[in-house]
Amino acid sequence: DQQVKQNSPSLSVQEGRISILNCDYTNSMFDYFLWYKKYPAEGPTFLISISSIKDKNEDGRFTVFLNKSAKHLSLHIVPSQPGDSAVYFCAALSANFGNEKLTFGTGTRLTIIP
Amino acid sequence: NAGVTQTPKFQVLKTGQSMTLQCAQDMNHNSMYWYRQDPGMGLRLIYYSASEGTTDKGEVPNGYNVSRLNKREFSLRLESAAPSQTSVYFCASSARAGNQPQHFGDGTRLSIL
Numbered sequence: 001d002q003q004v005k006q007n008s009p010s011l012s013v014q015e016g017r018i019s020i021l022n023c024d025y026t027n028s029m030f031d032y033f034l035w036y037k038k039y040p041a042e043g044p045t046f047l048i049s050i051s052s053i054k055d056k057n058e059d060g061r062f063t064v065f066l067n068k069s070a071k072h073l074s075l076h077i078v079p080s081q082p083g084d085s086a087v088y089f090c091a092a093l094s095a096n097f098g099n100e101k102l103t104f105g106t107g108t109r110l111t112i113i114p
Numbered sequence: 115n116a117g118v119t120q121t122p123k124f125q126v127l128k129t130g131q132s133m134t135l136q137c138a139q140d141m142n143h144n145s146m147y148w149y150r151q152d153p154g155m156g157l158r159l160i161y162y163s164a165s166e167g168t169t170d171k172g173e174v175p176n177g178y179n180v181s182r183l184n185k186r187e188f189s190l191r192l193e194s195a196a197p198s199q200t201s202v203y204f205c206a207s208s209a210r211a212g213n214q215p216q217h218f219g220d221g222t223r224l225s226i227l
Binding site for chain 2: 041104
């Protein structure tokens with residue numbers, strides 16, 4: 001039972017354009033969401049997070065949007081740069097319900113085309 | 115500026131052999147975690163330690179044991195390795211359990227023949 005789903009295994013975007021990565025979840029108890037970026041042969045690196053009390057969080061070129069009614073979140077990268085080429089993981093947890101364990105999606109491989 | 119350090123980086127074992135994967139963090143974090151990553155399955159939590167002296171099972175604990183040796187170190191042991199345990203193993207730490215970002219090591223690639 002995949003509680004966090006990233007339905008697009010891969011995405012290609014032209015340099016300078018917007019990259020939009022999507023994530024859906026099924027567990028209504030999730031109240032905190034994170035995005036991680038992973039390069040080959042390295043560990044995941046934290047990018048940005050959002051609490052369920054918000055619907056948007058922005059950090060430089062990265063913005064995460066949360067739609068609780070649709071159980072959907074997305075990561076927007078504007079403008080996309082070659083260094084953004086990596087695998088992106090969405091993750092979720094239920095901080096307020098005592099579930100301290102992160103549940104990860106399966107990842108989306110983003111390729112930025114120069 | 116080491117962060118989370120995992121050793122070894124690569125290992126090949128034969129079925130039935132035992133092995134301990136080591137993890138150390140220098141960020142004074144309270145919580146530490148072990149994950150495995152398999153193709154097409156994302157990262158799955160094996161065990162975690164919310165604070166020194168405590169350990170709890172994650173999603174896929176069978177076949178593994180852990181030791182939180184002190185605040186810095188959290189080891190993962192395979193007592194009798196099986197081919198199904200071939201995977202990339204990641205250790206992570208966070209300031210505390212819950213809504214705190216986790217910082218990951220670079221992984222241990224383990225093959226069981």
